[in-house]
Amino acid sequence: MNKKMTTFMQDNIEEILVEWQELMKDDSDERFFQVMSQDVITKTSREFAELMISNLFEGENDYDNRLKEFTNKVVRFGWSISFVMSAINHFAQVVYEMLEKNKTINEQNLKEYVMIFTNWISPMRDGILETYAKTWERTVQLQRMALQELSASLIPVFDKISVMPLVGTIDTERAKLIIENLLEGVVKHRAEVVLLDITGVPVVDTMVAHHIIQAADAVRLVGAKCMLVGIRPEIAQTIVTLGINLKDFTTTSTLQRGVEQALAWTNRKIVEVE
Known part of the structure; x- marks a missing residue:
């Protein structure tokens, strides 16, 4: 089922991104989609989608490297941790609703897909939280050192x-x-x-x-x-x-x-x- 879901997301990535961005824009505390250029929004959204999909099939080392690279980028963009968590939840929500709409998820396999989504999203949340905390702490420390040297x-x-x-x-x-x-x-x-x-x-x-x-x-x-x-x-x-x-x-x-x-x-x- 993991392979089937991965293939579905890769084949429908454009539609998933459109619906995901609409949900993110409705978040009252988000600013990323208001202040960034459309090119940056498109590129970063696609990187986020690739990160979400890669969690299902890439090896641990490849995924960890991709996760660190993406987290470093969103820290520079000023994404808050709540915004990142909201992005993950909305992405999973869009995928689930689309799978349910085309009957891939039904009453017979609902329990199995719930388990797949749990095993997909939970480790990602934990990984991003840990990486985000380390990246943010390092960024703040570097800024503090630069400010001390400057003034x-x-x-x-x-x-x-x-x-x-x-x-x-x-x-x-x-x-x-x-x-x-x-x-x-x-x-x-x-x-x-x-x-x-x-x-x-x-x-x-x-x-x-x-x-x-x-x-x-x-x-x-x-x-x-x-x-x-x-x-x-x-x-x-x-x-x-x-x-x-x-x-x-x-x-x-x-x-x-x-x-x-x-x-x-x-x-x-x-x-x-x-």
Whole structure:
């Protein structure tokens, strides 16, 4: 029966895909079919169908390789795990209804086909869940490492003046890295003034402010001054609304003004030369 069902799906793949896509488009939380081009939708849908069919007849190693390759792709497309599970269920539903419609499934063999569908779908769900979890975890880890490398370096811009540009969300783990790099950078570059540039930080809440205050306190303990720059109007409004106390900070709206103030603190200034 496995061979018969496989042959049926291969012979009717176009009709199966059309009905499957219609069911997927009706899902209220799906975005893939709205944001992707038709070429990408067609290609990815066909790959998904081939993956579903291959589970019935391919060897374990071949299927596992195909599963990993497909899962990597849908993670990049942003498919949620619930969307993947819905895709599997809808595909099985379309196949079952078509087999029932053409009388391949009837009262005499219903129990056998139910067992075939169970043995077909359940291992696939388990395999995709496991592969998806590993792929997503690896992707998140790589993104975290890239973000840490990008946004936690102290950069000397003038003698005695250094800048640390902060990019992205600041959590507890990143805050520890920021403080470590700050202290090492202050000593290494002999900085007297450090500018923390939060232009690239999308949201400043109480927790983020707490981490920034900790970083500034650590800088002062090693004998340097700390300034907070890049405070956009919406960030300023949030800070005031939350009642975050930044009175011990010198703050400016732009990095340029911060550098001018830092130069003044070190008895220097920028002048125009004719």
